[in-house]
Amino acid sequence: MVNHLDDRLSRVFASLADPTRRAMLAQVALGDASVSELAAPYKISLPAASKHLSHLESAGLIAKHKIGREVRCRFVGVRFKEAMDWMSRYERFWTDQLDALGDYLNSDDTGDQEDAE
Amino acid sequence: MVNHLDDRLSRVFASLADPTRRAMLAQVALGDASVSELAAPYKISLPAASKHLSHLESAGLIAKHKIGREVRCRFVGVRFKEAMDWMSRYERFWTDQLDALGDYLNSDDTGDQEDAE
């Protein structure tokens, strides 16, 4: 019982959790590329690469467009932005000193601890 | 074969890919909490919750601090920021009109366009 935003976030983050998929995404961001072009840099098989790209597509991070017998992939920003927007709600943890403040508040049992990790 | 940054990104994104872990992180961000407190809102067992928290900890998103027999968890921003920094390299895909431009260029069946950056 999860809402749709939650579901989309899960798929986007799961896609980004794989280094091959992140690298493929980086390549697509440089400009449209075919499945073969995106598979080439890695030692994995073409079917494996194709599956990674399908994963990225169902997460909404890329879109496929068939031209003749080639399938061109293009970066799509919407879901990526959605994930970043979700993440930015934690931005205060490194823009403010609240991280350090929390650290201080938690050391109250031992009294005067002045150290950070 | 993978560098450490890549490895850390994989762990952070894998952590964020789970809705329970995202919810736990949201709760921790509201203020420190014990393992039991973080487990309470969900129908999962305490060991299951404890493992989710260990997952978040090894991704560097939270830190544990033992007080008596309680283990308090607190939000840690560094890895979170690192992931957001990595993501922000794609920001141009929604801040510029390049997404729409790419869309336009791709709907033109003349095929190739030169790379814009």
Next chain:
DNA sequence: CCGTTACTTTCCCTTTTAATTAATTAAAGA
């Protein structure tokens, strides 16, 4: 048509992940 190129799908296998119950450690408190 036929063969080749560009993918995708299917099947199968191995590894990882996630969940549960039961056992264990560790700190309080009566």
Next chain:
DNA sequence: TCTTTAATTAATTAAAAGGGAAAGTAACGG
């Protein structure tokens, strides 16, 4: 010390992820 509370570890199991080989589909080139 004996019991309760807090959390982790262990053992087991089920499901999902990721990869390869091989078959299937679809477009192009002769």
